[in-house]
Amino acid sequence: MKEAFLKGSISFIQNNKGELNEEEKEKLSYGLEGLYLTFTKLIVINLIALVLGFWKEFICSLILFNILRFPGFGFHANNSITCLISSTILLLGIPYLFLTIPISFSIKLILSISCVLCFLLYAPADTEKRPLTNKKKRLYRKICATFLAILYTIIILCLHNNTISMLFLSGLMLETILILPITYKFYGASYRNYLKV
Numbered sequence: 001m002k003e004a005f006l007k008g009s010i011s012f013i014q015n016n017k018g019e020l021n022e023e024e025k026e027k028l029s030y031g032l033e034g035l036y037l038t039f040t041k042l043i044v045i046n047l048i049a050l051v052l053g054f055w056k057e058f059i060c061s062l063i064l065f066n067i068l069r070f071p072g073f074g075f076h077a078n079n080s081i082t083c084l085i086s087s088t089i090l091l092l093g094i095p096y097l098f099l100t101i102p103i104s105f106s107i108k109l110i111l112s113i114s115c116v117l118c119f120l121l122y123a124p125a126d127t128e129k130r131p132l133t134n135k136k137k138r139l140y141r142k143i144c145a146t147f148l149a150i151l152y153t154i155i156i157l158c159l160h161n162n163t164i165s166m167l168f169l170s171g172l173m174l175e176t177i178l179i180l181p182i183t184y185k186f187y188g189a190s191y192r193n194y195l196k197v
Helices: 002-017 022-052 055-072 080-100 105-122 135-158 162-179 181-186
Strands: none
Touching: 002 022, 022 055, 022 080, 055 080, 055 135, 055 162, 080 162, 105 135, 105 162, 135 162, 162 181
16 A cells, blocks of 8 residues: 555656656655655544544644654654554653543652653754754754743643643653653664764
8 A cells, every 4th residue: 555655646746746866756755654654653543532522632642742842852663563553652641641530739740740851861862863063053953942841831820720731741741752762772773863973
């Protein structure tokens, strides 16, 4: 299915844009494969969220997570199976737990402050394929990611609506897990790749 999608898409683009050289085909194929895997992964995870009965909450948590992911970057799995399994466990598991288990204000406070400290220490976390070699951009991303983590913490602690508060905490926890060196180590991925370029 994936191969048919890639071949069909490249053929469609060549028919409309003109012949592509090998390097252009390779780049296009890489981008299309990422798009395909993301789309199919989201379909599976969305279906599970529907079955579990918390699809709206899952979508909110996913959006809040991705807002932090943009400046904070973080771990990416090397293959699609690992990505699907890890994404399903994290993207569904954390929000589901936070929405079903009562969490006291003091636990919210401890978790939120711990996350902010992790952002200060570890954000942004790059990957082998996308090392963040520009020092100014790394600093800018660190400031933005940490600012957002602090903003999320304020919302988590001040908001009276527990469901929304927990969704913010879910997004914050998800991104924190993905920027931690221990996560990279667990998956055998290299960390601080900008130092190796």
